[in-house]
Amino acid sequence: MDRQPSSSTEVVVVEEEAISLSKPIEETEIAKEVDVVRIQLTTEELIAKSIAPVKTQYLRPPPQRSDAVDNVDGGNKKSVSSNVTKEKKSKRQMKRERQQEQKSALHICPAVAKSGNVGACRYGLKCRYSHDLEAYKVQKPADIEGTCPFLNYEGPCPYGLACRFSSTHRLEVPADPSEFREKSSEVNGLKKDVQKLLWKNKMSFPKADDQLKVLGLLNKSKTKDVEVKEKAGDEPVLNGSCAECEVIDPEVEVIDLEVDVSMKECCPEVPVEEGILDNALAVDHPQPSKKAKIAVINKCGSNEKDNGLDPLKEGSQDIHAQTEVQVSPTDTYYSEADKSLKIHPREKKLVDFRGKLYLAPLTTVGNLPFRRVCKTLGADITCGEMAMCTNLLQGQASEWALLRRHSSEDLFGVQICGAYPDTVARAVELIDRECQVDFIDINMGCPIDIVVNKGAGSSLLTKPMRIKNIIQSASATVDKPVTVKVRTGYFEGRNRIDSLISDISHWGASAVTIHGRSRQQRYSKLADWDYIYQCARKAPDTLQVLGNGDVFSYLDWNKHTSECPELSACMIARGSLIKPWLFTEIKEQRHWDISSGERLNILKDFSRFGLEHWGSDTKGVETTRHFLLEWLSYAYRYIPVGLLDVIPQRLNWRQPSYCGRNDLETLMASDSAADWVKISELLLGKVPEGFTFAPKHKSNAYDKAENG
Structure with missing residues (x-):
């Protein structure tokens, strides 16, 4: 029977000794240190030092590695100096290679x-x-x-x-x-006509711009440009309406329109969503007429959320429903029609996160094939990788690929990241118009420097008014739930989410996920779940609070949900990368001693899903291999249940050098990128000549000059 250490000893000492799983470390020195202390210390002492207590019969000396590392080149190994890095190609050289390839x-x-x-x-x-x-x-x-x-x-x-x-x-x-x-x-693919409009900066966002005007956040430069166009005689584009085209949209009929701007024709380049009528009052003109008598009919069915009209009832005698809107000449940014655009919180479609297993949005490795694997293993809610709002609004196909959704993802959301209310609100409206999603998550906790330096991600934690404006403008623009993901704060020891938790609900967010670390901590030390509990207890009943950090077994899930009933659920992130069957363990309430053959079958499923997603030609095979290797750079950290003196494995444990119960299990436990490539060759054939691989997240691996 497995021994369990006392909880007091474990918590106090582990917090002192925990290290980041993502921080680059000299692995050879760690392996030697772990091997030495493993022999000298007891099981409880090993756990206190965050070293995995592997059974003695499975331990082995760390592999002898010289200063040279193994470089994978066409399946052949060659010695390369450890200080040699991959040659960076110039843009001209890369262009020449592409031309030669074509x-x-x-x-x-x-x-x-x-x-x-x-x-x-x-x-x-x-x-x-x-x-x-x-x-x-x-x-x-x-x-x-x-x-x-x-x-x-x-x-x-x-x-x-x-x-x-x-x-x-x-x-x-x-x-x-x-x-x-x-x-x-x-x-959720990007349509060509939409992409062209985004490229030309001709896409209009009437709902977002109306809400930005109400909040006083509309970009003034855009308003000035519209005024200049009007003075020059050019009519502003109204969500696809302009006077230069000669084609009238057959789906929309305009009757008795008396406004300053002629709207009798519709630009064919801008697609109008089927069954939805665009609001005719969403025009950026500075001096609207005192009386605007508007009657608009949508033959596909009216939408009360877009134009403020009540839906046509059965038996209605006048199918040409009309409404008169009085616009004050002094109030250019707020009107009755603007009021009708804002959705009452009770009218929003809500997503119930309570008790559901939520797969976190994971950069690079949280791709569509990986999410499909997690769905087969028990995940309830999935979310796409983080997409930058500016890139989406520019029509970048690579960024739109992050929004793709598979038919098996029955409860799916997308995560976006932006620094300003206007970009976020317009991206939210565009996603709502072009994509099929159940909720939209705004990332306000990303710690990556390139994101923070642009004022997005964790940088927003230092700007509460910016957070307010982003949430208000985004939630009022669409009727889908808007959720937020944050960290405890920007600096370690300066937590601030507890003071904002009530406001986040009032601003319009349906749920908030709290990662129990600050931006400064990144992934070092254990997540502060006591602070997450504190925030969950302060949150109003209308706001669902989810916790995130170090969930690696069903015991962790049970502990967090039982200690704080106010907590709706736990988000599962890195734990799913190391063992995606964690969802099965939580649902079945057991520790699964999964065999190496079963783990290989999961990798086979990923390869098949990857070939269906990226293609079964040479390019698709190599793309699938690349993302498989990225996943294996996390998955090797799993230690089989049958090899441990104490279960379950903790996320911050460092594994000593050990051998598995068979050759395949030993291969899967290797921290060498060359061995990860061998596993990929079992599934996707031999690697091409000149192949190299370096994990994007810079995981701890011996072959780190060229192979990780």
């Missing part, structure tokens, strides 16, 4: 590869891809063992000859539809 026969046209017909490409000779099928077949890398991830879906593989599993493609489509799996689907 001229290569391996850069086959997707349309030609899918159909096997050179004439399938509509661009012909102007296409920037190669159309030489015979040369491509000669140079194409060998197929990977396994079956095509799209084999059991209806229709042919979308990558055709370029698929690295093309040898498994069916020559004939089976007649029985039952042989096909239900096709998985992804939503």
Whole structure:
């Protein structure tokens, strides 16, 4: 029977000795130190020093490593000096390499590869891809063992000859539809017409701008630009309406409109959301007329949240419902129509976080395939990776990819980060208009320097009025719940969220997640759950409070939820990266001594999900490999339950050098990036020539010059 240390000894000493799992450390020195003290100290003393109490029979001396490190190059190892870093390529060199790659026969046209017909490409000779099928077949890398991830879906593989599993493609489509799996689907893609409008800075945000005007936060420079255009005779764009176009939107009919600005035509470049009528009063003109008699009909159905009109009731005699709005000539920023835009808190759709397992938004590793893995293992709520508002508003495709949602994610939110109320409010409106999400989370706790230096993330913790303006403008713009994620404070020892917790609710947030560390702490020391409890008890009943930090077993979950009933749930972050089956353990209330084979099956699922998401061609395979390796740079920290003298494992424990119960378990416990690459080769075939890998988060690994 496993021994459990006394809680008092564990808590007091662990807090003194805990270290950051993300802070770079000389691993060779740590391994030697851990190996020495492991022999001399008892189990309780090891735990007090944050060293994992691995059973003696599984311990082994740390591997002998010289000053040179192993560099992975095409599957072959070569010695490289430890002070050698990866050569940084110039932009000109990278551009030259891209041009050479495009001229290569391996850069086959997707349309030609899918159909096997050179004439399938509509661009012909102007296409920037190669159309030489015979040369491509000669140079194409060998197929990977396994079956095509799209084999059991209806229709042919979308990558055709370029698929690295093309040898498994069916020559004939089976007649029985039952042989096909239900096709998985992804939503929240960036439409080309929307992207072009964002590129040209022609997208309008009527709801956000109205709320910013009400709060007095609208960018004055934008108002001046509109005034200049009006004086010059140019009419401002009204969410896609302008007088230069000759096409009238057939879905919207405008009747008896008497305002200063003509709105009889609609610009075809700006898409109007189906079934929703844009507010006709959301125009930035400084001197509106005293009387604006407006009657607007949406043939697809009116929306009372957009224009302030009551929905048409059955039996109504006048289907052309009209409303008269009196606009004061002195009040240019506030009107009755502006009041109607603000959604009453009772009308908002709420998300119940209570008792649900919430997978935290995780940068880089919290991608869509990883979230799918966590959903299969019991996660209830998922959230996309943090996206920067400025990048979204600029139409960057790479940033919009972070908002993608899979059909299996039944309760899904996106997380955004911005420094100013106008950018956040407009990004929120754009997401609400273009994406299918259940809630929008605003990150006010990101500790990364590049984010903080721009005034976003944790920097907002020093600006309470900025926090107020961001939450108020965002929550009033959309009817979806707006949540907030914060840290305890900016500086260690200066916690301030407890003084803002009631205000956060009054400003319009539906829930707040508190990470129990300050920005200055990053991930060092244990999370301060006592302070999280204090904030949860101060919060009003209308605000759901979630805790975050060091949840690594079902005992941690039970402890936090039982000690503070006011706490709605716990957010699970790094614990899910080290053992994603943590969700299963919490739901089944057990410590799962998972075998190496079961862990490999989870990695296989991730690889299959990754190939479906990023593609089964060479580029998709290598992208999947990259994110798999990023995940393995966390997952190696897991210590199997059967190898520990004391369970469960704590998140801040340093593992000594040990061997597993079989070769695969030993390989998975390795902290060498070269061994992580070996695991990827079991799933995705051999790495290409010249392959190197360095974890983005700079994890503690021996091979850190080129491989982590």
